[in-house]
Amino acid sequence: MTWSMTRATTWVRWAAITLVAALLLAGGGAAVYVQRSFAQLDGRLAVAGLRADVLVRRDGADLTHIQAQTPQDAWFALGYVHAQERTWQLEFQRRVMHGELSEVFGAATLETDKLMRALDIMGSARRQYAGLPLHTRQALQSYSQGIRAFHQNLPQALPPEFHLLGVQPGGATGSVWEPEDCVGWTLMMALDLGGNWGQEFARLALARTLDTDRLWQLMPPYPGEQPAASADLAALYRQWGVYRRSPATDPSTSTSAATGPQAAAPARQDPWLGHANDLNAGLLAWAEALTRNAGSNEGRGSNNWALAGTRTVSGRPLLANDPHLGLAAPAIWYFAALQAPAGQASDGTPIAPLAAVGATLPGLPFVVLGRTDHVAWGFTNTSPDVQDLYLEQINPADPTQYRTPEGWAPFTVRTETIRVKGAADTVLRLRSTRHGPVLSDVQKSHAEVLDLDKYLIALRWSALDADNQSVMAGLQTNQARTVDELFQAMSPYHSPMQNVVAADDQGRIRFQAMGRVPLRDPANDIRGVAPAPGWQARYDWTGWLPAAQTPRDDGAKGWVATANQRVTAPDYPHYLTQDWVLPYRYQRIEQLIEAREKHDIASMQAMQHDVTSLATRRLLPSLRQARSPHPLAAPVQALLANFDAVMDADQAAPLVFAAWADELTRGLIEPRIGQARFAATYGKRDYRAALEGILERNDGWWCQPMSCAEQSSAALTRALERLQTAYGPDPAQWRWGIAHPALSEHQPFGNVPALARFFNVRVASHGDSYTVNVGQYNPGQTRGPFVNRHAASLRAVYDLADLEQSRFIYQTGQSGLVFSPRYRDMSAAWAATGYRPLQRRPAHWAHRLTLVPAAP
Structure with a gap:
């Protein structure tokens, strides 16, 4: 292509x-x-703050190569280039983490701002920045100076987002990017990838209407494991009286008459691909999704694997990585190469040469995922439990105090002021406890469930600790030459824990989980899977897992791979989590690796594009056995007869399966937990494992008042009604890719119909939530329940026999400027089977720009 x-x-x-x-x-x-x-790509630009000329060249793959004479100038130039190409993205990111969205968007984003202020993202970032070594702080300063230099003497017009919204870069203070913002952005990535407090709160809320055994059926532990918590959660919460008594907000009292087992799904206007009506509605939906999904990493995953030379055609390792993140336009990544000779910091600390190429994150001054001239690496999320919720009991005689193991103690209180466009400022009184910030001060869902006169919920989250030095680890990886050096460079890495797979040109491969994981007391019978009593010391963390004891595999079997599955052996002595991702993607990767004796780049790419869903294969017999009176049932069953669980965008059967699984999940689970609780959790929680268990047990309690077979048949009837309404009367013309486009959504114009078609990037896509080529969707959304919103944010394959043969692709384009032809020019190749060369020494250059120091 x-x-x-x-x-x-x-x-x-x-x-x-x-x-x-x-x-x-x-x-x-x-x-x-x-x-x-448009960004200037050729010629010369005078830039204040540079020490010497920097060459910025774009190759034929539109990869940006930065060649500087010092590491500091390389970092500065990367900041400048990020500002050239991703100005609005940086502005939006800064406002998110500072809690300053409402200054531009008004009340629609106020809840998001409140959450960021309560977490104190930027307060933690400033404390962590202050604890970094001088040479690391200076690297962040150089990068931030590059961003500011772009804005001090704008060489191009600001993109339309600023003009349409009436926004000035940097807001009221004019501070477009500070070194601490780099640290803040690592915390935002940790929030996106390293959280499970949403899982914990969901268990607390569901335990109100389900006993503990039913709770574990609805949210099962990892296959083959027992529940991590031995406590009877439902009984404990009832005993403590944590729940709000008002029936008006009790989710068990609200049940939809239209979603019962016998009922057809309610009519929906444009149920698959509908749009919000205006910017405020769109912003509100986006902001609610952000605050609702914060603290949840469920279903969020990635793939990486490395093959030793014994399993490759060349006799040298191959490595593949495709991190799965929320799709956005512009993309989260920007591909670049950094090159600079050795240098030193102002205190004399030596800085090794830079020679890295790969995926950078706008907001950070280094290649996050990629390679040097000798070693390549890729990440997936380990997802250990590094967030614990604590029920903090309020002193009934003095509400300024909460209960601790030593008695009553005062809340720590601070005040935050949020500017709100079109309204008065909002003044927040935010509390924290010995565990961390009180989320109940800003999370509406807590007021709907808890008796807040008696209890609050506080968060203990490792990423907020002052000793988090993940940003230093990121800088050091760009100087590694071997697998051993790479993992040594990552030794300061803290949050979120990542499954790092690496390979070098000497033939070594390794997997190791890198990051901070808490240890828990053996007497802790809740184990962090649900909110624990904050006044009992046995539920506090007792220390940290030593780095030498994190999971590791040196590839003795000829390969290593991770796909967010359990990465610990059955006899591993430490508890990391029970909320691993279901192992379907890992199992399929293992099948594909073992299907060939020797692999090459082409077979690695084919694995990344594989769309066989082992999860679909598991439930497919139940769908084939369903009997429906609907007139389309016979032709649909004929389509299903030859369906092999390949989730192909051009086929109808994947759409039928997805709609049936959706309707069956609604029919079985919503009546048992109530409409409100179902709406609050479905899609954010993965109920596929629960569905599998119910059908395989033929569980009459969940299937009542019908049999499970009757429920399956009724779900097929409802699904066919929906599909016929949306796509017409001929199932042969239905297409999974039409209902399941990969949608890279712009913030904030992706929800404005007049603008979305220009700012969003949409392309038909394969896969489902369980395929190697993942296409995760949220069936709980009324607007596009099957739209692919979480997929491979990039794909990369590295050949250690010749690293110049490495390949990459991602879903939009390098430019974040909507008018640019480079805004979406990778999307078609990403959706199909295309890649671009990932080279440090390309044969020719498409553009050549020289940044020169401006005269003083």
């Missing part, structure tokens, strides 16, 4: 861009503005 779009597609895109530019900018200056908004 070629990297460029076809002429017809290009013409349509440019016609659309011209139209939107005219509408947005309303005047004859639109064309001039569009041209002025």
Whole structure:
């Protein structure tokens, strides 16, 4: 597949861009503005703050190569380039983590701002920054100076987001990016990847209506394991009286008459691909999703694997990585190469040469995932339990105090002021306990469940600790030359814990989980899976797992692989978590590795694009046995007869399966836990394991008042009604890819119909939540329940026989500037089987820009 779009597609895109530019900018200056908004890619630019000239070249793959004479100038130039290409992305990220969205968007984002302020993301970032070594702080300073230098003398027009929203970079203070913001962004990544407090609160809420055994059926432990908690959670919470008594907010009292086993699904307007009506509605939906999903890493995963030379055609290792993250436009990644000779910090600390290429994160000054000239590495999420919720008992005689093992103690209280566009400032009184921030002060869901006159919920989260030095580890990896050096460079890494797979050109491969994991008291019978009583010392953390004892595999079997499955052996002596991702992707990777004696780059790429769903295969017999009176049942069953669980975008059967599984989950679970609780959890919690267990046990309690077979048949009828309404009367014309497009959504214009078609990037996609080529969707959403919103945010394959043969791709384009032809030019290749070269020494250059120091 070629990297460029076809002429017809290009013409349509440019016609659309011209139209939107005219509408947005309303005047004859639109064309001039569009041209002025592009980043300068050639020529010379004078930039204040540089020590010497820096060469910035783009190769034919649109990979940005930065060649500097000092490491400091390389980091500075990366900041400048990030600002050139991703100005609005940096502004939006800064506002999210500072809790300053409402200054621009008004009350729609107030709950998000409240959560960020309560977590004190930036307060923690400043404390962590202060504890970094000088040479690390100076690297962050150089990067931040590059961003600020771009804004001090803008070489291009600001992108339309700033003009449409009336926003100035940096907001009221004009501070566009500070070194502490780099640390803050690592905390935001930890929040996205390293959280499970949502799981804990869900168990607390569900234990109100389910006994503990039923709770474990609904949220089962990892296959083959027993529940980590031996305590009877439901009995404990009833005994303590933690729940709110008001029946108006009791989820068990609210049941939908339209979602019972016999009922058809309610009519929905454009149920699969509907859009919000306006910017405020779209922002509100986005902000609610962010606050609702914070503290949940369920279903969020990635793949990586490395093969030793004994399993490759070349006799040298191969490594593959595809991290699965929420899709966005622009993408979360920006691919770049950094090159600089050895240098030193101002205190004389030596800095090794830089020679790294791969995926950078706008907001950070290093290659996060990639390779040097000798070693390659990739991450997946380990997802240990590093967040514990604590029920803090309020002193009934003095509500300024909470109960501790030593008696009553005062809350720590601070005040935060949030500017709200179009409204008065919001002043927050935020409390914290010995465990951490009180989430109940900002989480609406807590007020709906808990008796807040008696109890609050506080969060203990390792990432907020002052000794978090993950950013230093990231910088050091860019100088590694061997597997051993890479893991030594990562020794300061803290949060979120990652399954690091690495390979070098000497033939070594290794997997090791890197990061901080708490140890818990043997007497802790809740084990962090649900909120624990904060006044009992046995539920406090007792220390940290020694780095030498984290899971590790040196590839004795000829390969290592992780896909967020349990990475510990059955006899592993330490508890990490019970909330591993279901092992279907790992099992499929293992099948594909063992299917060939020797692998090459082509077979590695084919594995990354595999869309056989072992989870679908497990439930498919139940669907085939379903009997429905619907007139489309016979032709649909004929389609299913030849369906081999390959979730192909061009086929109808995957759509039938997904709709049936959705309707069956609703029919079995919603009546048992209530509409409100189901709506609050479905899609955010993965109920597939529960569904498998119910059907395989033929569980009459969950299936009542029907048999499980009757429930399955009724779900098929409801699914066919929905599909016929949405896609017409001919099942042969239905397509999974139409209902399941990969949607990279712009923030905030992705929910504005007049703008979404230009700012979003949408392409039909394969896969489901359990395929190696993942296509995760949220069936709990009324707006696009099967839309693929969480997938491979990049794919990379590294050949250690010749690292210049390495490949990459991601789902949008390098530019974050909507008018640029480089905004979405990778999307078609990403959705199909395309890759681009990931080289440090390409044969030719497409663009050449020199950054020169500005005259004082």
